[in-house]
Every structure is written in C-alpha cells, then in structure tokens.
Amino acid sequence: MPLIDSSIKPVVLASQSPRRIELLKKIIDQFEVQVSHVEETLDTDDPVTFVREISRRKAAEIAALFDHGIIIGADSIVVSNSRILGKPRNRDEAIEMLTFLSDRTHQVYTGFTIIENPGGKIHTDIEVTDVVFRKLKPWEIERYIDVAQPFDKAGSYGIQDESAVFVEKIDGCFYNVMGLPLTKLYNSLKPFFKL
C-alpha cells in the first residue's frame, strides 16, 4: 500500500491530466478524478500568484461537489525571462516555444491546493524547478513535435516523453516538472491524515 491510506478519508483529484493521475498513485492508493472547468487565465504577471490562484479555483470548484473528503487541485506553467508559456495552440506555436526554450534556463511553477470537507480547511503551496535546455537543432524540434504532439503541455514539452533529451539538467523537484511536486504535496497531505 502507498504511504497514504485513503480508506481513512476519500481523496479527489481535480485534474484529468494522465501525468498527475499517474504521479498521485505513487502516494495514495485510491482516489477519484474530477474534471475542473476553471478558465486558466488571471490578470497577473506573477507566476506564483498565478499557479496558486488557479490551483485554488480548481480545487474549490470540485470541493463544492463533495461534502466529505480531501480535494486536490494543481496548475503548472513554464516561465522564462518573464515570459509565461502556456499550451501551444498549433504546430507553429509549439516550434516557436521550443526554439525560445532552446539553449536557455526556464522555470516550471506548480501551485497546488488541498481542501478538506466538511469545513473547507485549505492549504496552498507552490514549487519551482529550474530546467536547463541544451541547444536544439530545428530538425530535433520538428521531429519531437511530430512524435509527441505536445499540444496539451505548458511550454510545448513533457519531460517524461521524447523531450527528455532536450534537458541538460534540472535543479529541484523532477515531478514538479511533470505537473505535481510529489514530495511537497505528500508533506502537505500528512497533517490531513495525521501522519
């Protein structure tokens, strides 16, 4: 059994991201998945405020549906030189984003929010990881987009897929780059489960 026993309290993940589901399974044996419909826009230039608030909205939307349990929301963005990179809308945008990230360091921010019902006790935190991309050749970028179709991914890449070889090094939590900062989330969940 993973470290957290959800028979004590039911857990709901407010995200249908296959990567987040896969990661959460490493620490919680069973949980429900609910899709949030929060618009991922906010009038701020501050990455921390952004991911914190969007993760809170996602968790709050789903928490309204559950009288009893722990609800987890999360949101990730990619930032470099004050530019926030979301999901690419098409192939050209993906090419442009990866060309921008080439030979450069960027940050991946993930905000997460835990809400417990009944009562609505709330905990929010963020994690940030530095990611250094090596210099990419145009054919590598195009081949990658054709293979991986990274259109559902902030920054146009998923570190766990074929873009693994774009990454020179990371500094911080790896799983944060995948979409969920597992260690920080686990530590934050502990008090809710009296661990």
Added chain:
Amino acid sequence: MPLIDSSIKPVVLASQSPRRIELLKKIIDQFEVQVSHVEETLDTDDPVTFVREISRRKAAEIAALFDHGIIIGADSIVVSNSRILGKPRNRDEAIEMLTFLSDRTHQVYTGFTIIENPGGKIHTDIEVTDVVFRKLKPWEIERYIDVAQPFDKAGSYGIQDESAVFVEKIDGCFYNVMGLPLTKLYNSLKPFFKL
C-alpha cells in the same frame, strides 16, 4: 519516430534492466537487448573509475558477439560520504541503506560505454547527479520496502517508484538517477549516426 533511426545501424543494449530499456526507447526506435554476465566488482574506491570500467566490460562482452552494430553498456552506483552503496541483499540491508541515505545528499554515478563494430571504436563517459533525501521516518522506510521490494536497485531505491517522495530535490540529470543519462548518451551517440 524517435531521434535516432536504428535502421541505419543496429543497436544492442548490454543490459536487461527494465528501466534502461524503457529510457533507451525514448531516443532509439528499435534495439536488441542482451544480458551481460560481468561481475560488478572492481578494486577501486573511485566511483568514476568504477562505473566507467564496469560499463566498458559490459559493452565489450556483448560487442564480442556482434560483428556489426552499436553496443551500449551502462553501470550505476550510489555514493555518499565515500561509501559506495550497491544492491541490498535482504530487507535488513535495505533498511540500513535507506536509514543511511535519510536526511542526506548522495550522488548517483552512471558510466556508459558505446562500442561500434566492425572496428571496435569506443566512447566512454560518466554522469553524476546529486540527490537530496528528506528525513525519513522508520515506518516510511519499512512501508516502502514492503511495497517496492527494491532489492535489484543500487542504494535500495528507484526514484521512479514510491520512493519519489523521499527525494527533496535533485541537481543534474534525472534520468541518470533512473540508470541512464539520456541527454549525455544521446549527444555521445550523435557522431555514430552522423547527426
């Protein structure tokens, strides 16, 4: 198709580690897997010499069986405070190793060797990644060993499994911690495939 096209030259991985096989698939579409029987012992205290030489022996053993192709060998060890951690022989050793790694930084070293036949052209390199473990509770260590059975893993853990939440942060190549430094290996393979 991944970045390397093995129809140009056949590739052989001299390792049956499921993690290495999974990782190599991210950069090479097809390859053969061969088990090496090299004894993983060497009379040296230097981690770099150790992983470099063992990876060379693994690749050389398999290269002797193939007249034509690219053979890849690799070897990983975990090191902290000059202590080299191999695979635990039993539950008590696994508990001891994880207790030792708790609340401490260690290094994961992987050496890899590429041999091309005919001709025996050889390339060897190593990668090292810092891994910081948070302070672990005894029950977390015991639960982890029961769930993950990490007896085939140097240092008694696999960063991709339930021990993900033992890791506070890493500095360097994540895939190196899993057993194969993908970006460095890919960059080293490029000249063999004229990329």
